Amino acid sequence: MRYAMVIDTLKCVGCSDCVVACQTENNVPLGYCRDWITETVDGTYPNIVMELKSERCNHCDNAPCVRCCPTGASHIVDGGIVLVTADECIGCGACIESCPYDARYQHPDGYVDKCTFCHHRLEKGQLPACVSVCPTKCMYFGDLDNPNSEVSQLLKNRKYKTLAPEAGTNPHVFYLI
Amino acid sequence: MQEELFTSGRNIPNIDPSLQIWHWPISLYLFLGGLAAGILFFAALFYILKKDNEYSTAVKVISIVPPIALSLGLMALVYDLTHKLYTWQLYTTFRIESPMSWGAWVLLIVTPLSFIWTFSYYREVYPKTEAKLKLFQRLKFLNTFEQFIVKNRIYIAYALVPLALILGVYTGILLSAFNARPLWNNAILGPLFLTSGLSTGAAAIILLSKNTKERHLFGKIDLALIIIELALIVHMIMGYYAGSQVQLEAMQLLVGGDFTVMFFGFVVILGLIVPAVMELIELIGYKVPVIVPAMLVIIGGIVFRFVMVEAGQLTRFLY
Known part of the structure; x- marks a missing residue:
């Protein structure tokens, strides 16, 4: 079992529905977020290309945040999901400094918080909140170890990229391009 | 082909535009920890070499500094934590891959040892204070405790x-x-911070010492350490130059960027080169007020920590 998210940048319109769904589902405090939209424009007018994508924790295989955590609060659970145990987190910020994606933030209550791939929803057999609300259905979620899953098939048939692969983190959010 | 890159969308007031989550307490701790490490290293080394009476400042008098520095440093570290009530979680586990876990455990051992080291010289260095406080008369067990420590001092060293x-x-x-x-991600930072810590430690000994012979010896040690430190800084910059795009961009903060004046002006020139020249002039035989190079080294050490912590957090992977 290895959870992965695949996001089709050609279908994303940057509506931020995923951001709002996540904030609502996970009670993210005002002014913070666990996922966000980036808009990249490349080229010189009139020959420009725009790419929109939804970003979040990449649930890396070689997660620097887990490596740097002094208490073991950051850990990897079954399915490769990186989680933070709030009661073990001392708020030292080492994981925030170590994340190439800036995917973590200090919750106003003190501990460090981040995307969980909606672990609590997965346990009930539901999709992550962001995936379930996407109006253009540009986000896919599934098991990468299963060759017949939707995500495996998409990565088999389409061109894709990951973010900052040179950081050596082996991220598990893939972007179709 | 001309290219324009424009990224927007992540406009989150409490997270963006920069994730600067380590503030002045971290820089302060890095300085105080290095200073304490330097002083304790020299104290223990000269005690093992049986030079404790010859170089009494380095072994005995200055021993008051590390416990204070480490206590202040630890307070600064805990102050910077955002989930302070859970600090004890550091000591429920040892994580071999996490430098912070190593640091937490080493501090847990070194801090009490530094207090014990100071205590073992308390009556010798501060006879007047003891005459006033009469601690050893009031608390009898201190005598046995002191005897035990003095007997085992060599093992502590x-x-x-x-x-x-x-x-x-x-x-x-x-x-x-x-x-x-x-900016941080290079292997030379460990030896560089160690050298800087030893150098500030030697400078602190020079500041407190009233013995010319001792001052001269530590002047020489400090001079050697400054030269090593300069060499390590050259290596660090060369490493950035030979590095990947992200490292080149990180280096620009130090070379020709926002931190150039602080880094080259205050750390390299005022904190290393000027005191090195002054210490050299003193060694040749001219009279130089020793307080000046020693203070410059210490201030340079503080500025170096602040520059590295602040500048490092501005650098990141671009994708």
């Missing part, structure tokens, strides 16, 4: 040498373990 080195290296490794911050 043997333990302190490697522990002080780990403490000194740790202040640099803490930063260099983060591959997401290209």
Whole structure:
């Protein structure tokens, strides 16, 4: 079992529905977020290309945040999901400094918080909140170890990229391009 | 082909535009930890070499500084934590891959040892204070405790040498373990911070010493350490130059960027080159007020920590 998210940048319109769904589902405090939209424009007018994508924790295989955590609060659970145990987190910020994606933030209550791939929803057999609300259905979620899953098939048939692969983190959010 | 890159969308007031979550307490701790490591290293080393009476400042008088520095440093560290009530979680586990875990455990051992070291010289160095307080008369067990420590002081010294080195290296490794911050992510930061810590330690000994012979010896030691430190800084900059795009961009903060004046002006020139020249002039035989180069080294050490912590957090992977 290895959870992965695949996001089709050609279908994303940057509506931020995923951001709002996540904030609502996970009670993210005002002014913070666990996922966000980036808009990249490349080229010189009139020959420009725009790419929109939804970003979040990449649930890396070689997660620097887990490596740097002094208490073991950051850990990897079954399915490769990186989680933070709030009661073990001392708020030292080492994981925030170590994340190439800036995917973590200090919750106003003190501990460090981040995307969980909606672990609590997965346990009930539901999709992550962001995936379930996407109006253009540009986000896919599934098991990468299963060759017949939707995500495996998409990565088999389409061109894709990951973010900052040179950081050596082996991220598990893939972007179709 | 001309290219324009424009990124927007992540406009989150409490997270963006910069994730600067380590503030002045971290820089302050890195300095105080390095200073304490330097002093403890020299104290233990000269005690093992049986030079404790010859170089009494380095072994005895200055021993008051590390416990104070470490206590202040620890307070600063805890102050910077945002989930303070859970600090004890550091000591429920040892994580071999996490530099901060190493640091937490080393501090847990070194801090009490530094207090014990000071205590063992308390009556010898501060006879007047003891005459006033009469602690040893009031609390009888202190006598047995002191006897026990003085008898075993050599073992404490043997333990302190490697522990002080780990403490000194740790202040640099803490930063260099983060591959997401290209300015920090180089292997030379550990030895560089250790050398800087030893150098500030030697400078502190020079400041407190009233013995010319001792001042001269530590002047020589400090001079050697400054030269090593300069060489390590050259290596660090060369490493950035030979590095990948992210490291080149990180280096621009130090070379020709926002931190150039602070780094080259205050750290390299005022904190290393000027005191090195002054110490050299004094060694040749001219009279130089020793307080000046020693203070410059210490101030340079503080500025160096602040520059590295602040600048490092501005660097990141671009994608």
